[in-house]
Structures are given as structure tokens and as C-alpha cells.
Amino acid sequence: MASSVASRSVFRGISSLQETCRSVSEQRTSVAKPFARTSLKGCTPSAPLRTLKRGSSTFLGASHKSFLPSLPPKPVRATRQSGVCRAESVGAIGGGGAVKERSHFEKVVELLTTMFPVWIIIGTVVGLWRPSYVTWLSSDLFTLGLGLLMLSMGLTLSVDDFRQIARNPWTILCGFVAQYFVKPLLGFAIAQAMNLPAPLATGLILVSCCPGGQASNVATYIAHGNVALSVAMTTASTVAAIMMTPLLTKVLAGQLVPVDAVGLALSTFQVVLLPTVVGVVAHECFPKFTAKISTFTPLIGVILVTLLCASPIGQVADVLMTSGASLIWPVLALHTFAYGLGYFLSKIAGFGEKTSRTVSIECGMQSSALGFLLAQKHFSNPLVAVPSAVSVVCMALQGALIAVVWRNQPIAATDKDDFVAIA
Numbered sequence: 079m080a081s082s083v084a085s086r087s088v089f090r091g092i093s094s095l096q097e098t099c100r101s102v103s104e105q106r107t108s109v110a111k112p113f114a115r116t117s118l119k120g121c122t123p124s125a126p127l128r129t130l131k132r133g134s135s136t137f138l139g140a141s142h143k144s145f146l147p148s149l150p151p152k153p154v155r156a157t158r159q160s161g162v163c164r165a166e167s168v169g170a171i172g173g174g175g176a177v178k179e180r181s182h183f184e185k186v187v188e189l190l191t192t193m194f195p196v197w198i199i200i201g202t203v204v205g206l207w208r209p210s211y212v213t214w215l216s217s218d219l220f221t222l223g224l225g226l227l228m229l230s231m232g233l234t235l236s237v238d239d240f241r242q243i244a245r246n247p248w249t250i251l252c253g254f255v256a257q258y259f260v261k262p263l264l265g266f267a268i269a270q271a272m273n274l275p276a277p278l279a280t281g282l283i284l285v286s287c288c289p290g291g292q293a294s295n296v297a298t299y300i301a302h303g304n305v306a307l308s309v310a311m312t313t314a315s316t317v318a319a320i321m322m323t324p325l326l327t328k329v330l331a332g333q334l335v336p337v338d339a340v341g342l343a344l345s346t347f348q349v350v351l352l353p354t355v356v357g358v359v360a361h362e363c364f365p366k367f368t369a370k371i372s373t374f375t376p377l378i379g380v381i382l383v384t385l386l387c388a389s390p391i392g393q394v395a396d397v398l399m400t401s402g403a404s405l406i407w408p409v410l411a412l413h414t415f416a417y418g419l420g421y422f423l424s425k426i427a428g429f430g431e432k433t434s435r436t437v438s439i440e441c442g443m444q445s446s447a448l449g450f451l452l453a454q455k456h457f458s459n460p461l462v463a464v465p466s467a468v469s470v471v472c473m474a475l476q477g478a479l480i481a482v483v484w485r486n487q488p489i490a491a492t493d494k495d496d497f498v499a500i501a
């Protein structure tokens with residue numbers, strides 16, 4: 079009897095324990111189920127995704143901390159920003175979902191995009207030795223090509239990118255000062271120190287007053303910089319270019335040659351600001367369409383940059399072949415000092431390594447193609463366009479070299495994060 083009672087007690091205890099285990103298992107499954115596993119496409123292991131805004135198409139930043147999903151959990155999705163990174167919801171953390179691999183097409187596009195320095199070199203060689211292959215890009219076509227380049231950049235931007243600027247005024251201001259105060263003064267000082275003729279001095283000052291270029295975003299990605307900050311700085315300088323580029327050129331070069339500030343402002347608006355705004359509006363109104371084309375948009379940008387580099391070289395090839403060395407040194411000095419000052423001023427301001435690299439690249443790389451176009455349209459002397467043509471190549475090659483060097487210098491896990499991402 080006692081044995082029977084004991085057996086029934088043991089049986090009930092085992093049944094109760096089984097029920098408890100099932101209950102705990104169900105609770106764990108219900109908790110883990112909503113979380114999504116995120117696959118980072120195109121991101122390096124040393125820079126995992128830091129924060130993604132729900133429903134946004136913007137890569138918002140990088141951190142050396144482990145990626146943790148935020149609560150309440152919702153599917154996370156981000157599209158490629160300036161050819162850099164894409165994340166997609168591909169499974170459940172608790173469910174052991176598999177990481178989705180990038181397609182072969184995406185891998186090829188990314189490889190061709192990150193090889194942009196090679197295309198620049200090829201374009202330069204073709205422009206110097208076979209100018210007729212690239213000089214078909216006349217003034218009107220050059221304007222169209224530059225407008226398409228800015229449109230491709232606008233398609234990667236969203237309203238959230240402009241909110242990023244409002245959330246990070248001090249960080250953006252540092253890049254803005256480097257872009258529109260330090261570099262123009264540097265161009266003016268080099269022109270005076272080297273006693274350049276008035277047309278070449280004007281061209282050097284003009285190119286030093288141009289906004290940041292799309293290539294800086296790619297270089298920042300290669301250098302393990304803050305791509306989101308790079309995009310925000312490029313956006314800010316592009317919007318401000320309609321006022322800053324004509325104003326600074328008038329102030330610094332007006333004493334050398336007549337400067338049509340109003341004409342410069344109108345051209346900058348038509349070629350830079352208007353296509354960018356159209357791209358942003360298209361991104362907001364047709365998100366599915368822009369998500370589909372975002373895979374190859376960066377490659378289109380690289381192709382356009384290569385053509386916009388090769389054409390100016392081809393158009394001034396005779397001048398470069400006869401007196402190229404004397405024209406290269408001032409431009410080379412401008413970009414070398416710009417990269418260095420951008421980096422060290424950021425360090426002095428107390429920024430971390432990732433931010434300092436980003437500001438350096440933004441300060442050293444700008445839209446030299448815009449400077450070439452403005453020089454052609456608004457200055458009668460053709461020599462004014464020569465510094466911009468040389469700058470296109472020097473800027474891209476120096477930026478690529480610096481990016482590769484920094485890529486092989488890892489950033490400490492304790493590096494300061496200066497960029498506030500949208501939650």
C-alpha cells in the first residue's frame with residue numbers, strides 16, 4: 079500500500095516537472111520568436127551595424143560593440159547607402175535562421191565599386207594619350223553627367239539623413255569648417271606662396287571652394303571610417319554649395335579675375351542642389367523602386383566619376399603634357415595639407431579615430447568636376463579649368479591610397495563614438 083502511494087506520488091511529481099519544463103520551453107520560444115537575425119552585407123567584421131532606424135534605407139553608423147536588437151522587436155531592414163552596406167531580416171534568433179548570402183551580382187558590383195581608383199588611373203591614362211576617346215563629353219553632356227552623379231547620390235539619401243545633421247551639429251560643423259574655411263584659405267595661401275599666375279591661382283581657389291564629392295563616401299567605407307557621418311557631411315556641404323562656393327570664390331579670387339558670383343550660384347543650384355533634391359524626393363516617394371536600383375547605383379556613380387575625371391584631363395591634355403609638373407605640385411600640396419589638417423584638427427577637437435578619418439577624407443576630397451564645369455562656363459581663360467582637371471586625379475588617387483593604408487590599421491574597440499544615430 080505504502081509502495082503504491084509512493085509510486086503515485088513519484089509519478090505525479092514527474093508529470094508536474096514535465097509540465098513545468100514544457101511551460102518554460104514555450105515561454106522561451108515566445109520570447110525568442112519576434113527577434114530577427116540580421117545579415118550585414120558589405121560590412122566588415124570590425125564594424126558591425128550599430129543602430130538602424132526602423133523602415134529606414136540609411137546605414138546609420140558603426141560600432142565595435144556586439145549588435146543587440148532593440149525592444150520592442152520588429153523586423154530590421156536597411157538598404158545600401160552609397161554602395162556601403164545592406165541589412166535584411168532573414169530569420170529568427172531563437173529559431174536558428176540562416177544568414178542570407180549576397181548574390182553573385184551584388185558581390186561583383188561591390189568589387190567593381192571599390193576598385194574606383196583603378197578606373198580613375200585608366201581614365202587618366204586614356205585622357206592623356208587618347209584625348210579624343212573622352213573629349214566627346216562636351217560642356218552640355220558634362221553638365222548632364224554631373225547632374226546624374228548628384229542624382230545618384232540623392233537617391234541614396236532620405237529625410238532621416240537630414241535629421242542626422244540636426245542631431246549632430248558639432249560633428250557636422252567640424253567638417254563644415256574644414257570644408258569651407260580651412261581648405262579655401264589653404265588654396266589661397268598655396269596660390270600666393272607659389273606665386274601662381276592669376277588664371278591658375280583662380281582655378282586652385284575655385285576647386286578648394288567646391289563641396290564634398292560622392293567618392294569620399296566610398297573612400298570612407300574602405301578606410302573603416304564613419305560612413306553615415308561622411309554621407310551627412312557630403313549632404314551638408316552639397317546643400318551649402320549654392321551659397322558658399324560662389325561667395326568664397328568671389329572673396330578670395332575676385333581680386334585676381336572678375337568672378338560672376340550670381341552665375342556660379344545658379345549653375346551650382348542647377349547641377350548640384352536640384353538633382354540631389356529630386357533624388358531625395360524620389361527616395362521618399364518611391365522607396366521600393368529606389369531599393370531595387372540601390373544595388374547598382376554606386377557602380378553607376380563610379381562610372382560617371384571616371385568619365386568626369388577622364389574628360390577634363392583629355393580637354394587640357396596639351397597643357398598637362400607640356401607643363402604638367404608645375405601644375406601638379408600646387409594641387410598636390412592642396413590635397414595633401416587638406417587631408418592632414420582635417421585629421422589633426424579633428425583630433426584637437428577631441429574626436430575619435432573613426433570620426434577623424436572621416437573628416438580628413440571629407441576635407442581632402444571634393445567635387446573637382448563641379449569646379450571644372452564652373453571654370454568652363456564662367457571664366458573666359460581656359461587655364462582656370464586646369465587645376466580642377468588635375469585635382470580630379472590627385473584627389474581620387476590620394477584618397478584611395480590613404481583609405482587603403484587606414485584599412486590596414488585597425489581601430490581600437492574603445493574608440494570614441496562621436497556620431498549620434500537616430501533611434
